[in-house]
Amino acid sequence: MQPPLFLQPVFKERIWGGTALRERFGYDIPSDHTGECWAISGHPNGESIVREGPYQGMSLGTLWNRHRELFGHFPGESFPLLTKILDASEDLSVQVHPDDAYAHDHENGERGKTECWYILDCQPGAELIFGHYAQTREELEQKIHRGEWSSLLRKVPIRPGDFFYVPSGTIHALCAGTLVLETQQSSDTTYRLYDYDRRDGKGNRRELHINQALDVIQVPHHSHQMEQKATRLPSVHIVHLVKSPYFSVFKWSIQGEAAFPSPHPFMLASVIAGNGELLCETGSFPFRKGDHLIFPAKMGSFQIHGQSEWILSCPEQKTTAEMVAPQSYSRSPVDGPATS
Incomplete structure (x- = not known):
């Protein structure tokens, strides 16, 4: 784990x-x-750089390349x-x-x-x-x-x-x-x-x-009207904000203690309000508003204690063929990159 x-x-x-x-x-x-x-x-x-733990100091890109098992391959x-x-x-x-x-x-x-x-x-x-x-x-x-x-x-x-x-x-x-x-x-x-x-x-x-x-x-x-699905349990309210070809995004509102299954393949998580403690098989981890973390595939089931709000996301899989499929554009291609 x-x-x-x-x-x-x-x-x-x-x-x-x-x-x-x-x-x-x-x-x-x-x-x-x-x-x-x-x-x-x-x-x-x-x-981003890993803040603590066994991969402390490692960049996320390096972690992706060397330890793909953390991301469910x-x-x-x-x-x-x-x-x-x-x-x-x-x-x-x-x-x-x-x-x-x-x-x-x-x-x-x-x-x-x-x-x-x-x-x-x-x-x-x-x-x-x-x-x-x-x-x-x-x-x-x-x-x-x-x-x-x-x-x-x-x-x-x-x-x-x-x-x-x-x-x-x-x-x-x-x-x-x-x-x-x-x-x-x-x-x-x-x-x-x-x-x-x-x-x-x-x-x-x-x-x-x-x-x-x-x-x-x-x-x-x-305007893309996305159907949002809400699940309300005694200690947690979960809203599935969007499911797109690239990602799904959720909001969690937690009051007290809430249990979650092992993430698959992995999840990105941001604490947007509150604080508390995350408990899993590898230990207890305090968190607060402004923390950002990844739940790796091998984290196992976990609990969150305290009052907090989270925005979470997980990737959706597209094939290489889908990513680079030819499209029709009304103008001639323009050379040169442009970023901001």
């Missing part, structure tokens, strides 16, 4: 970031413009998912992500990026950008090139506890005053469509990726 794998996050400074990661979770962030906590990551642009060359917490102190750029096939062909074999958001907190009256109103690709291109953003972009009001599934090809942006936990494919490819004509610390406008974005934007926009 193996213990849970507690991980040390990686923090990213962003032009739109703030201080909520320190104020709300007690993290030691690098500056007052920290926008992203890469909480559970095997991506080479920011790998799940297939794939790299760790499939990435968990983030995002502090949108200011508006994020309006952006879109490619799917697996487009990213494979145009981003040096990178994965596409389907993601989802759980709204941890937001200011009263907050909203986000989710989709667009164009009915044809011609209308989409015209509005983008004319800068008619107010009539193109679809804004949605939000409140804490809301959940959004954001498949590749969806125009989206978090807006100021929003704190979210994001579960996504392990990818760092983003195509910026509009950035409010902002300038960085050196006075330069950030790069846009209009042609790539137009290649991959879904037209017309479809």
Whole structure:
């Protein structure tokens, strides 16, 4: 049996970031413009490190390559998912992500990026950008090139506890005053469509990726209504937030003592509220809000004591053929990678 794998996050400074990661979770962030906590990551642009235990100091990517038994021998060359917490102190750029096939062909074999958001907190009256109103690709291109953003972009009001599934090809942006936990494919490819004509610390406008974005934007926009399934037991309330081709995501609300079966193949877990103790065959492990860990395949059944809330995810398996299947795009391919 193996213990849970507690991980040390990686923090990213962003032009739109703030201080909520320190104020709300007690993290030691690098500056007052920290926008992203890469909480559970095997991506080479920011790998989590095992915090304690027999694999202390080992990166998640290395653990994936050397000890695949911890992950139920799940297939794939790299760790499939990435968990983030995002502090949108200011508006994020309006952006879109490619799917697996487009990213494979145009981003040096990178994965596409389907993601989802759980709204941890937001200011009263907050909203986000989710989709667009164009009915044809011609209308989409015209509005983008004319800068008619107010009539193109679809804004949605939000409140804490809301959940959004954001498949590749969806125009989206978090807006100021929003704190979210994001579960996504392990990818760092983003195509910026509009950035409010902002300038960085050196006075330069950030790069846009209009042609790539137009290649991959879904037209017309479809809101994916995901059926959520809830299970209420005496000490735990479980909500299955989404099941997609890439991941399933759950929320656990625990009051007292709750028992769980052995995870399969493995689970990513983030404590978003409360504290307590996790008990399994290898010992007792205290946890608190802001901890991030992996329940490995060989952890066995376990219990959680205390009052706490969690967001958890597990990967869904896609074959290589499905990941790189050819797709139809309305524009000519654009050379060169674009990441943010």
